[in-house]
Amino acid sequence: MSPNGAKQNGEAIRFEGVTKRFGDTTAVDDLNLTIRSGEFFSLLGPSGCGKTTTLRMVAGFEQPTEGSVHLAGEPVEDVPPYRRNVNTVFQSYALFEHLDVEGNVAFGLKRRKVDKDEIRSRVAEALELVQLTGREHSKPAQLSGGQMQRVALARALVNQPSVLLLDEPLGALDLKLRKQMQVELKEIQREVGITFLYVTHDQEEALAMSDRIAVMDQGVVQQSGPPEEIYETPQKTFVAGFIGVSNLLPATVEDGGIRLATGQLVHATVPTDCPAGTSVHCSVRPEKIILEDLEDGMVSLEGEIVERIYLGTTTQVILELGPNLRVISLEQNTDRSRADDRWEIGERIKVGWRPEHALVLR
Amino acid sequence: MSTQGWAERLPVLGRRATRRRRRRRGFDRPRFLRAFFWIFMFFTFAPLAIVALFSFNSTPSLQQFDGFSLQWYDEFLSSATLRESLMASVEIGLVTMVVGTVLGTTLAFALVRARSRVAQASNLVMLIPLVTPEIVAGASALVLFAQIGIELSLATIMIAEITFSISFVTVIVRARLSALNREVEEAALDLGATRMQTIRLIVLPALWPAILAAGLLIFALSFDDFVIAFFTTGESPTPLPVQIYSSIRFGVRPTINAIGTSMLLISFLILAVAVLLPRLLGRREEENVLIGRDAA
Numbered sequence: 001m002s003p004n005g006a007k008q009n010g011e012a013i014r015f016e017g018v019t020k021r022f023g024d025t026t027a028v029d030d031l032n033l034t035i036r037s038g039e040f041f042s043l044l045g046p047s048g049c050g051k052t053t054t055l056r057m058v059a060g061f062e063q064p065t066e067g068s069v070h071l072a073g074e075p076v077e078d079v080p081p082y083r084r085n086v087n088t089v090f091q092s093y094a095l096f097e098h099l100d101v102e103g104n105v106a107f108g109l110k111r112r113k114v115d116k117d118e119i120r121s122r123v124a125e126a127l128e129l130v131q132l133t134g135r136e137h138s139k140p141a142q143l144s145g146g147q148m149q150r151v152a153l154a155r156a157l158v159n160q161p162s163v164l165l166l167d168e169p170l171g172a173l174d175l176k177l178r179k180q181m182q183v184e185l186k187e188i189q190r191e192v193g194i195t196f197l198y199v200t201h202d203q204e205e206a207l208a209m210s211d212r213i214a215v216m217d218q219g220v221v222q223q224s225g226p227p228e229e230i231y232e233t234p235q236k237t238f239v240a241g242f243i244g245v246s247n248l249l250p251a252t253v254e255d256g257g258i259r260l261a262t263g264q265l266v267h268a269t270v271p272t273d274c275p276a277g278t279s280v281h282c283s284v285r286p287e288k289i290i291l292e293d294l295e296d297g298m299v300s301l302e303g304e305i306v307e308r309i310y311l312g313t314t315t316q317v318i319l320e321l322g323p324n325l326r327v328i329s330l331e332q333n334t335d336r337s338r339a340d341d342r343w344e345i346g347e348r349i350k351v352g353w354r355p356e357h358a359l360v361l362r
Numbered sequence: 363m364s365t366q367g368w369a370e371r372l373p374v375l376g377r378r379a380t381r382r383r384r385r386r387r388g389f390d391r392p393r394f395l396r397a398f399f400w401i402f403m404f405f406t407f408a409p410l411a412i413v414a415l416f417s418f419n420s421t422p423s424l425q426q427f428d429g430f431s432l433q434w435y436d437e438f439l440s441s442a443t444l445r446e447s448l449m450a451s452v453e454i455g456l457v458t459m460v461v462g463t464v465l466g467t468t469l470a471f472a473l474v475r476a477r478s479r480v481a482q483a484s485n486l487v488m489l490i491p492l493v494t495p496e497i498v499a500g501a502s503a504l505v506l507f508a509q510i511g512i513e514l515s516l517a518t519i520m521i522a523e524i525t526f527s528i529s530f531v532t533v534i535v536r537a538r539l540s541a542l543n544r545e546v547e548e549a550a551l552d553l554g555a556t557r558m559q560t561i562r563l564i565v566l567p568a569l570w571p572a573i574l575a576a577g578l579l580i581f582a583l584s585f586d587d588f589v590i591a592f593f594t595t596g597e598s599p600t601p602l603p604v605q606i607y608s609s610i611r612f613g614v615r616p617t618i619n620a621i622g623t624s625m626l627l628i629s630f631l632i633l634a635v636a637v638l639l640p641r642l643l644g645r646r647e648e649e650n651v652l653i654g655r656d657a658a
Contacts, residue, residue: 082551090549097546107555
């Protein structure tokens with residue numbers, strides 16, 4: 001399969017100042033974003049952040065209040081959903097209950113009056129891609145959640161759209177199946193080379209599958225970029241807090257660093273737009289927090305252990321640096337037989353991190 | 363007999379006793395319900411059975427069955443008036459079924475899909491025909507036709523019956539329609555179906571059992587309706603129930619038994635068609651919906 005109409009390495013979707021209002025609420029606020037063709041792009045954010053509305057504007061189920069959506073370079077305001085070269089995988093799967101698997105998958109091709117023999121071979125091909133060969137004549141009611149999900153995927157992919165829109169497609173599956181489908185989706189995307197626009201509130205899912213992620217909150221893209229960039233160098237407190245676990249320590253900018261609420265002056269790179277006296281947050285990932293074995297040049301603080309949680313591969317240690325100021329540290333359990341017996345609750349130990357691992361966020 | 367032997371047998375005895383007890387009276391099936399059931403069956407079907415039996419009586423007696431004969435059917439069908447009345451009733455039933463189902467279904471769409479204030483108010487207004495006493499509906503229809511100067515005829519009965527029936531259809535179809543997942547329709551649009559194709563290929567197949575059930579219900583209601591028909595009927599032909607009522611004033615003739623049995627047969631035939639149609643089309647699950655075995 002090769003994507004129709006999508007120029008290789010060209011742009012697949014472009015949002016130009018797109019705003020969508022429902023009554024008094026603004027669901028999407030002045031969105032400017034370009035998604036390249038062949039890309040696995042995720043819109044990530046909490047529920048109500050506008051990510052699904054964004055997706056629905058691409059599908060054609062909603063019209064932007066302002067601005068315009070471009071598909072393969074062409075504005076699509078006047079194009080109804082059934083004429084857009086995009087297909088959607090819905091959260092509820094939205095299978096046609098009265099049709100069997102084959103009927104569901106062939107639906108789109110039949111609407112486009114594709115030749116009967118070609119329909120048959122393309123349906124078979126799509127079902128093979130999602131590993132459902134042999135279930136052609138099952139009704140949706142006879143399938144498991146994972147199988148229905150695959151039918152929904154095959155039904156969309158068989159049309160070879162230029163963009164595939166996925167609206168939390170794995171939301172209804174259990175954890176194990178979800179992990180498995182994440183890998184499969186990524187493999188399928190690589191195989192068919194179609195642009196995937198994936199909506200999810202699950203940051204782990206977005207990190208695992210995407211080429212690029214746009215983190216949305218309150219209708220605004222807070223940050224977009226490759227997963228590593230989003231995770232390692234979040235530019236906003238919201239992004240740091242939403243992606244993974246992060247220690248967000250309140251601090252004030254001073255000459256040569258930031259002063260934490262505990263009173264210590266800590267070395268850190270301060271963004272140029274933060275003059276001395278600005279209130280900021282210092283973000284450090286739990287796996288970057290080092291306990292006891294501090295090296296030269298590291299930030300060095302002291303804290304009291306308040307909780308240890310054994311998580312299998314890691315142990316989560318919660319320390320109190322001062323009143324209402326806690327940090328979480330993740331200790332790998334590689335070297336020790338058990339990490340939870342290293343320190344006692346109540347013990348005071350050294351806590352630190354490399355200055356380059358601390359991000360100062362407004 | 364040794365003690366050990368008894369120990370081996372005891373559980374067996376115990377199990378058998380339990381099984382017998384359970385069969386005789388499960389706690390969820392009290393014995394008096396069985397009596398209720400048979401009383402219900404008796405009062406429902408005994409009068410029908412008697413009417414059917416006496417429609418074949420060879421004498422005019424309504425007390426004593428004297429032998430088999432088809433003379434009352436012959437009298438019924440050879441009377442031009444009665445034949446016309448029967449045809450009129452069938453016509454009323456069919457026209458009401460078709461027109462009422464179409465209008466009621468479209469109204470259901472409007473009520474479920476429109477988000478306007480009018481639609482919300484209409485949801486309540488629509489229930490009024492359901493709770494209006496039929497005699498009021500009939501009388502007010504008559505007043506209306508008189509006011510605007512429409513001559514009473516079969517058409518006026520049909521108009522009144524359709525008005526009365528739309529609500530039944532709307533209530534039934536609306537329930538099914540609002541249970542439909544909107545994403546399914548969006549999926550059809552997304553896959554290249556136009557709005558009309560989406561309704562034809564996706565929505566109507568899902569609503570089909572409800573529409574069929576509603577159509578049958580209003581056929582049955584209008585086919586043998588007396589009250590509304592009585593008020594809105596013209597001179598001739600009069601619908602069968604009205605015709606029977608007026609003929610009773612001149613004395614009860616056994617022909618009525620033949621007419622009643624025929625009407626019963628027509629109703630049963632319609633029901634049989636409704637149950638068999640999905641089966642003939644190879645769609646068993648819809649038949650299950652119709653006769654209340656819809657588990658999913």
